[in-house]
Amino acid sequence: MLEIKNLHATVDGKEILKGINLTINPGEVHAIMGPNGSGKSTLSYVLSGRDGYEVTEGSVTFQGKDLLAMEAEERAAEGVFLAFQYPVEIPGVSNTTFLKTALNAVRKHKGLPELDAMQFLKLIRAKAKALNMNDDMIKRAVNVGFSGGEKKRNDILQMAMLEPSFAILDETDSGLDIDALKLVADGVNSLRSPERSMLVITHYQRLLSYIVPDHVHVLAYGRIVRSGGKELALELEAKGYAEFGSPEAA
């Protein structure tokens, strides 16, 4: 599904990712944990194609294709999805217009017919209901006036609509109360399938008891310094990240 090899990336000339290696097979859920500033969001942006993140070395292959050669929208259409650590507010663009435009762009890329207004509304209402989002929320401007938790749910709604084959969840648990966390985790788990892989970035073990990972990695100062099974998350929760060194050491 996804193969990251020796990935180095810089932001504003500063090297943030210093040789990441990671292979994610179809159906697997990998968790990335690590201290603040270790490069987790940077990795998610590099994978989803954000401008300003320069890959200086290494490769990323996604379903046999060179992911890094694609524009952000192409990656999304190919099935890469990023749930943002900080979902963006877009005044004046309603959720419905946004999602219909996105869904039809992705469908077009896949050679599927575009959905008309009726089909689209039926679909979004069903998906929103599962996330406990009402009609008002889906008609409002994207994330404008949404609480932190609502924004995260909105991102998961987008994921449910677009049905990506590889989803990156960047601290989707932060700012969620336990009920919202369960809703979001249910939303994510309902998308788990043998064809779909996920990269769950989190700071806390809490999320991983709801979205149980197959593998856990520790990212510290731009490198994956340790990998293990789901029990690693518990160990990290108990011990913290101190043993993985300081930026100077990296």
Add this chain to the structure above:
Amino acid sequence: MAAIATLKDLYETLSPGLPGAGAAGLDRLRADGYARFLADGIPTPKVEGWKYTNLRDLAGVSLAPAQPAANTDIDLPSVAPGETHRLVFVDGRFNAALSAVGTLPQGVTLDSLRGLIEASPAYAAEVLDRFPAPKSDTGLRVGPNPGRGQALGLVGLNGAFLAEGAVLTVGEGVKLAQPVEFVFIATATDGAWHPRLLIDVAAGGEVTVAEHHVARGGGATFANIVSGVRVGEGAILRHAKFQEEAETALHLASVTATVAASATYETFVLTTGGRLARTDVQVRLEGSGAQTRVSGTYGVDGSRHADFTSLIDHVAANCTSREVVKGVIDGRGRAVFQGKIIVRPDAQKTDGHQLNRALLLSDTAEIDAKPELEIYADDVKCSHGATAGELDEEALFYLRARGIPADTARALLIAAFLDEVAEEIGDERLRGHAMARIQERIGRLTGITVDTDATVLGE
């Protein structure tokens, strides 16, 4: 601009043939206009209010009356097709065949100025005299100001050739259900017209007016429009102008409105056409509790120029003004926003707000914004804000990360930026038309037609 000598010939040749020539009132109005033009000339950047819009490089614009192209089928723009009272002007000249005044309620008159003059020059002159004239002395500041008093050359030019235009009067307490439309169609390759548009809404009256300026084959034409507006006590006038002429056209317009106690004047200006287009709006809030909402949007690309200049003059107490102007500038396009709010000494409890925002889509796009507050009363609430910026990169990435192609994402964000202005429009027919025209313009700017909430929700 043609030389003054040429203009003198033109004036002397055309005057005797204008409707009502020889009638005292009209001769006086035209002579006054001509004298004003000779005194003030075409505004130069030294004139207050004309610093950023330079008419110098317009030499060569023909001031001769435009000659309509062979009259092909002309489709008319409308905010409510089939449901308006309509006067149509082709290349500035009233066209009775295309007009459809329909049945007007008791107490309402809607005439072409030419028709009114032909019927009674004396009455026409009386009507013309009733309307406020734009003032060049726009502030109360004293002291040397070299530009003062020289900004009325274009208004003078309009007066010199006074013949065409429209006069709408709405009697006391009369509320028109259907909008009134003034439709200006440019078909000529060049040439000028100088219409006078007059709207008088008596106390308690209510009317919606849409003004269209569109090209149907038209080229480097020059429209020099002067409008006078009177909104009587408690009356409501909702006015929108859609300026969508050819990319080579020149459009200069000045609107002067007086608003009486508890009356409301809403005016919206869309500027998407012309190589140079300027609308100068002056609103005087003369009676306690008068309100005005001034809004506008423009889209310029290429090397085109749009200028929105306004003066909101709080003369009386307890008046409210709200102004929102937003535009998009691409290529080497240039936009000008000048907005002045005056609060006179008696205008206590004034509530005046002004917002100007420009979206710059290229490195060579340019905006000159000059917001000004002149406040002489102490118990007032006034604010203004001006911003200029680029498209939000984060928002752009968010949209693209969901599979939306970059150009579509841009078009969506531009539409979102401009839609906010349309929301300022109170009349839903004017608003609907404004939104549709904005979408169309974005479509031409970006090559992308975006979904709107209306199409997505099937509403």
